[in-house]
Amino acid sequence: MNQTAPVLEVKKLSKQIGKRKIVEDITFEVQKGEIFGFLGPNGAGKTTTIRMLVGLIRPTEGMIQIGGYPLQDQFIEAISQVGCIVENPELYPYLTGRENLEHFARMMTGVTDEWIHEIIRLVELEERIDELVKTYSLGMRQRLGIAQALLGSPKILILDEPTNGLDPAGIRELRAFIRKLVHEQGISVFISSHILHEIQLMCDRVAIINKGKIVYTGPVRELVHEEETRIEWRLDPLQSGVQVLKELSFVRPVEQTEEHLYVYMPLDRIAEVNEQLTAKQIKVTGIRPVQATLEDLFLQLTGGETKS
Amino acid sequence: MIGLVYNEMLKMVRKKRLWVILGILVILIPIFTYAQAQTLERAAKQIGTSDWKVVLKQQIIDQQNRLTSSRLPEEWKAFIKLNIQQQEYYLKNNIDPTAPGAPTFMRKFVEESVSLFLPLLVVIIAADLVSSELSSGTIKLLLTRPVRRWKVLLSKYISLLFATSFIVLSTAILSYLLSGVVFGYGGWDLPVLSGFQEKNGALLTEFVHLMPQWKYLLMAYGLSWLACITVATVSFMVSVLVRSTASGMGIMLAAIISGNLLMQLSPTWGAIKYFAFTQLRLTDYLSGRPILIEGMTLPLSIGVLGAWSVVALITAFVSFSRRDVLA
Amino acid sequence: MHSNHRMRWISIFVVAIASFSILLIGSIMSLIELFRPQASNLQTPASQKTASPTSPTIGRIVSLGDSLTRGIGDDSGKGYIQLFREQLQKSSKSEVSLINLSVSGATSTDLRKQISQPETSNLLKSAEIIPLTIGGNDLFRGSGRLENTDPATVEKARLTYQENVDFILKEIRKQNSKATIFMFGLYNPFGDLSEAKQTNEFVAKWNETAQQVIAKYDRVVFIPTYDLFQLDPKRYLFTDHFHPNQNGYQRMANRLTQLVIDQEGMETK
Ligand SMILES: Nc1ncnc2c1ncn2[C@@H]1O[C@H](COP(=O)(O)OP(=O)(O)OP(=O)(O)O)[C@@H](O)[C@H]1O
Ligand SMILES: [Mg+2]
Numbered sequence: 009m010n011q012t013a014p015v016l017e018v019k020k021l022s023k024q025i026g027k028r029k030i031v032e033d034i035t036f037e038v039q040k041g042e043i044f045g046f047l048g049p050n051g052a053g054k055t056t057t058i059r060m061l062v063g064l065i066r067p068t069e070g071m072i073q074i075g076g077y078p079l080q081d082q083f084i085e086a087i088s089q090v091g092c093i094v095e096n097p098e099l100y101p102y103l104t105g106r107e108n109l110e111h112f113a114r115m116m117t118g119v120t121d122e123w124i125h126e127i128i129r130l131v132e133l134e135e136r137i138d139e140l141v142k143t144y145s146l147g148m149r150q151r152l153g154i155a156q157a158l159l160g161s162p163k164i165l166i167l168d169e170p171t172n173g174l175d176p177a178g179i180r181e182l183r184a185f186i187r188k189l190v191h192e193q194g195i196s197v198f199i200s201s202h203i204l205h206e207i208q209l210m211c212d213r214v215a216i217i218n219k220g221k222i223v224y225t226g227p228v229r230e231l232v233h234e235e236e237t238r239i240e241w242r243l244d245p246l247q248s249g250v251q252v253l254k255e256l257s258f259v260r261p262v263e264q265t266e267e268h269l270y271v272y273m274p275l276d277r278i279a280e281v282n283e284q285l286t287a288k289q290i291k292v293t294g295i296r297p298v299q300a301t302l303e304d305l306f307l308q309l310t311g312g313e314t315k316s
Numbered sequence: 317m318i319g320l321v322y323n324e325m326l327k328m329v330r331k332k333r334l335w336v337i338l339g340i341l342v343i344l345i346p347i348f349t350y351a352q353a354q355t356l357e358r359a360a361k362q363i364g365t366s367d368w369k370v371v372l373k374q375q376i377i378d379q380q381n382r383l384t385s386s387r388l389p390e391e392w393k394a395f396i397k398l399n400i401q402q403q404e405y406y407l408k409n410n411i412d413p414t415a416p417g418a419p420t421f422m423r424k425f426v427e428e429s430v431s432l433f434l435p436l437l438v439v440i441i442a443a444d445l446v447s448s449e450l451s452s453g454t455i456k457l458l459l460t461r462p463v464r465r466w467k468v469l470l471s472k473y474i475s476l477l478f479a480t481s482f483i484v485l486s487t488a489i490l491s492y493l494l495s496g497v498v499f500g501y502g503g504w505d506l507p508v509l510s511g512f513q514e515k516n517g518a519l520l521t522e523f524v525h526l527m528p529q530w531k532y533l534l535m536a537y538g539l540s541w542l543a544c545i546t547v548a549t550v551s552f553m554v555s556v557l558v559r560s561t562a563s564g565m566g567i568m569l570a571a572i573i574s575g576n577l578l579m580q581l582s583p584t585w586g587a588i589k590y591f592a593f594t595q596l597r598l599t600d601y602l603s604g605r606p607i608l609i610e611g612m613t614l615p616l617s618i619g620v621l622g623a624w625s626v627v628a629l630i631t632a633f634v635s636f637s638r639r640d641v642l643a
Numbered sequence: 644m645h646s647n648h649r650m651r652w653i654s655i656f657v658v659a660i661a662s663f664s665i666l667l668i669g670s671i672m673s674l675i676e677l678f679r680p681q682a683s684n685l686q687t688p689a690s691q692k693t694a695s696p697t698s699p700t701i702g703r704i705v706s707l708g709d710s711l712t713r714g715i716g717d718d719s720g721k722g723y724i725q726l727f728r729e730q731l732q733k734s735s736k737s738e739v740s741l742i743n744l745s746v747s748g749a750t751s752t753d754l755r756k757q758i759s760q761p762e763t764s765n766l767l768k769s770a771e772i773i774p775l776t777i778g779g780n781d782l783f784r785g786s787g788r789l790e791n792t793d794p795a796t797v798e799k800a801r802l803t804y805q806e807n808v809d810f811i812l813k814e815i816r817k818q819n820s821k822a823t824i825f826m827f828g829l830y831n832p833f834g835d836l837s838e839a840k841q842t843n844e845f846v847a848k849w850n851e852t853a854q855q856v857i858a859k860y861d862r863v864v865f866i867p868t869y870d871l872f873q874l875d876p877k878r879y880l881f882t883d884h885f886h887p888n889q890n891g892y893q894r895m896a897n898r899l900t901q902l903v904i905d906q907e908g909m910e911t912k
Contacts, residue, residue, distance in 0.1 A: 098452055107326070114322065326655070485666060614678065
């Protein structure tokens with residue numbers, strides 16, 4: 009097989025349910041060893057796309073290739089390359105963790121007991137693996153979900169919002185875990201999220217989807233200007249303050265509410281701006297760097313209306 | 317494939333549904349046993365003897381009396397007349413159709429439970445086989461494996477057939493073990509009459525012959541198994557089509573109960589013959605108990621049950637392998 | 644752990660396949676059996692070698708006749724025969740048994756046929772008390788009208804009745820020479836109607852006939868009922884104006900009980 013061929017290739021994918029086009033004309037590729045982010049607000053069509061990727065629903069149009077095999081025509085070969093969690097990791101609560109893994113292992117070929125053991129160690133569930141899944145916490149279920157996805161030694165892991173419901177520590181752990189996987193096993197990861205920050209921290213490349221359409225595909229690095237930070241200004245009076253800020257060349261206003269103004273600007277020039285404002289009799293009641301949100305990004309990408 | 321079937325059976329066992337069914341049997345069979353013992357005892361007390369001939373004679377007379385009532389619908393009269401003829405035949409040939417003993421209880425039990433009780437037990441297992449995976453979302457993990465969808469469904473169906481067999485056989489074994497406490501465990505060799513046929517309201521005894529009770533039981537449970545498999549197959553389809561387990565079960569209960577009701581209420585309405593759940597009483601052909609519905613024959617019953625099963629299976633497989641899984 | 648697993652695997656499959664196969668065999672056998680029936684293997688009748696082991700109960704009642712012995716019209720469904728049995732049971736230490744062979748709507752001709760059947764005669768053999776009501780359906784139709792007011796036809800029916808009663812009693816005696824037979828007479832359910840005069844005449848004539856026949860036999864007792872319903876039929880008859888109601892049956896039972904207990908008392912002395 010061609011070494012440079014993408015692990016996952018999606019072309020002109022569309023899904024129509026009833027009269028509604030839920031996903032339209034989606035195209036992207038995931039390369040070997042890459043963590044690919046799939047970013048979009050609620051209801052954008054992320055889960056629908058993922059369902060098509062793993063063969064749960066049929067695309068109305070378009071093509072999906074996994075590891076070089078077309079999913080629709082060579083389902084078995086194509087799906088053998090995939091491990092996935094779609095939405096929540098729903099396992100059988102009345103079986104133990106190990107029984108769940110063995111259950112899915114019997115549905116594929118070549119999964120040895122040693123490998124199952126290895127995976128259990130990998131997701132750090134050794135202690136609780138022989139207890140019923142209904143006694144597991146959400147984080148443990150999430151890890152067991154990843155364990156079952158890894159069973160078939162997939163080339164690509166497809167995870168739908170895997171950080172849902174995890175606490176910050178859990179999210180950090182998961183991030184580290186996924187990095188380790190990519191590093192050690194050399195597999196690709198396709199990960200969906202509605203949190204820009206998460207994608208920024210984890211992914212190499214990203215596709216952004218809104219209302220069923222891809223609005224951006226490219227490296228995460230290019231997505232947000234790294235030398236700039238989003239800053240929240242509280243000013244009194246606000247309007248005159250806005251005027252002042254708008255005149256500065258290195259400040260890029262993005263959003264304004266009744267009390268704040270959000271701008272992008274280099275962090276090290278805050279003092280300079282503050283000085284200018286004070287000189288013009290404008291009281292600065294608050295300055296705060298904040299994380300960029302998906303909405304800002306849309307604004308930046310489309311330069312227009314944001315709300316989905 | 318064996319692995320897949322094992323998976324399904326493991327889930328079935330661990331889901332505890334089977335144990336619930338065994339529990340139901342363990343509780344209800346003693347109640348039925350007690351009721352049966354009471355009936356026998358009361359009859360014996362009233363007549364003053366447990367001599368089966370006297371009891372049988374009294375039953376014949378009692379039925380003759382029911383016949384004289386003008387309010388009785390014609391089809392019931394025909395039914396009773398045939399019943400009387402059969403009982404007279406037993407009397408004439410010196411064969412006790414109700415000789416006490418656990419095997420006799422087993423026979424009575426399956427004949428009475430084949431159209432309602434056993435199907436309900438089967439529905440408990442069958443109605444949530446697929447819909448539970450849909451509603452719990454585990455279907456997503458099941459169908460994203462390198463296994464064709466029809467194989468997944470087939471493994472479920474095979475395990476359902478096994479479970480149905482297990483239920484029917486457990487019913488037999490439990491009714492033997494539990495009723496034996498009261499009736500005694502003997503009676504496997506008891507001669508039983510079979511082969512009664514009906515033609516134009518008269519009982520044909522041309523083919524009537526004796527067989528040992530164990531053989532009769534094997535055949536009776538085999539027939540009830542066929543009926544249960546049809547019920548299982550139709551429930552299986554419903555469980556594929558209806559996502560909610562509760563509504564699936566409701567649909568099946570309604571269908572089975574209306575089958576039983578239709579059989580009693582409108583036996584002259586010919587169309588109900590083609591409704592599978594009026595055809596479950598296959599054991600009646602063996603015992604020669606008169607069939608209430610006009611024009612019903614064994615080939616027709618088997619044909620209707622078979623046709624329903626085949627259509628249900630095809631519907632289930634087509635729908636399951638084509639459908640978008642949005643759960 | 645591992646062998647444990649294998650054991651479970653094997654046992655689940657063994658149970659499943661075993662039950663499946665057993666039932667499959669059963670169903671195939673039954674289908675073969677039902678689709679290709681064997682010819683009868685019975686040598687009828689299997690010569691009643693064990694002449695029905697009759698249990699040694701005392702006070703065995705075998706009742707014969709029509710709807711009156713059935714208890715039609717009694718809301719509790721007992722009729723005189725059950726009331727009688729209950730009363731007798733009270734004064735008896737042993738079990739009083741009852742086999743009720745009466746058929747609602749039976750005429751004397753019907754009873755004559757029934758009495759000739761081997762099963763009936765078998766049961767009669769062990770009887771000690773044989774209560775009997777017959778004739779009402781010969782004389783009156785179930786609907787409550789006189790079958791035929793033409794005296795000639797009624798007369799013909801009476802002759803048949805006479806002959807039948809004779810046959811019935813002879814047959815019972817043939818089977819059982821010791822039992823006491825209690826035959827209830829007829830009453831006139833239309834005693835308060837306009838045709839009462841004529842019907843009274845008929846009933847009297849028929850009762851006389853019965854008594855004449857009975858006189859030829861030993862241990863047959865005639866129990867009149869004519870007097871019970873004559874004065875106030877409404878009070879003792881059911882709403883169909885033909886069968887007795889519970890009160891009526893109670894009066895019949897009282898008479899029967901009295902006779903039986905007296906007789907038993909005499910015997911034991
Ligand atoms: N079965 C269905 N029939 C009709 N519309 C549907 C169906 N399933 C999903 N949709 C619609 O398709 C759109 C995309 O849904 P999808 O679940 O793919 O969104 P998502 O990007 O995963 O959102 P979230 O972040 O909330 O998980 C939504 O507007 C949803 O209402
Ligand atoms: Mg989603």
